[in-house]
Amino acid sequence: xxxxxxxxxxxxxxxxxxxxxxxxxxxxxxxxxxxxxxxxxxxxxxxxxxxxxxxxxxxxxxxxxxxxxxxxxxxxxxxxxxxxxxxxxxxxxxxxxxxxxxxxxxxxxxxxx
Numbered sequence: 001x002x003x004x005x006x007x008x009x010x011x012x013x014x015x016x017x018x019x020x021x022x023x024x025x026x027x028x029x030x031x032x033x034x035x036x037x038x039x040x041x042x043x044x045x046x047x048x049x050x051x052x053x054x055x056x057x058x059x060x061x062x063x064x065x066x067x068x069x070x071x072x073x074x075x076x077x078x079x080x081x082x083x084x085x086x087x088x089x090x091x092x093x094x095x096x097x098x099x100x101x102x103x104x105x106x107x108x109x110x111x112x113x
Contacts, residue, residue: 007042007043008043008049011037011042011043011045011049012049014096015037015045015049015050015053016053016056016057017089017092017093017096018037018040018042019033019050019053019054019057019063019079020057020062020063020081020085020088020089020092021089021093022036022037023063023079023080023081023085024081024086024089026080027078027079027080028078028079029076029077029078029079030047030050030051030054030076030077030079031076033050033054033079034047034050054079057085058079060084060085060088061082061084061085062081062082062084062085062088062089063079063080063081063082063085064079064080064082065077065078065079065080066078066080
């Protein structure tokens, strides 16, 4: 299995968290978030994964969403992080760093053998 094949599997576990991190920089609409995730090297995120993740966080109160009329095109749904979402992001960032350090220690130890 190539790294490209593994990326969707890895992303599934962190997509919600990554969306909170991106939205901490300011509001954005779905396609823009997908493009930014791809630019960060996380691969292509299909709408069937992106929009359910956004909805999950919206239902938790971590995001608010607002439809806005499009300029010469269809409307867009913009997402913004809430204070509850910022608190969740901070907690999850601490947890992620610990988990990522454990993964790194594991693969470094395996590679050193």
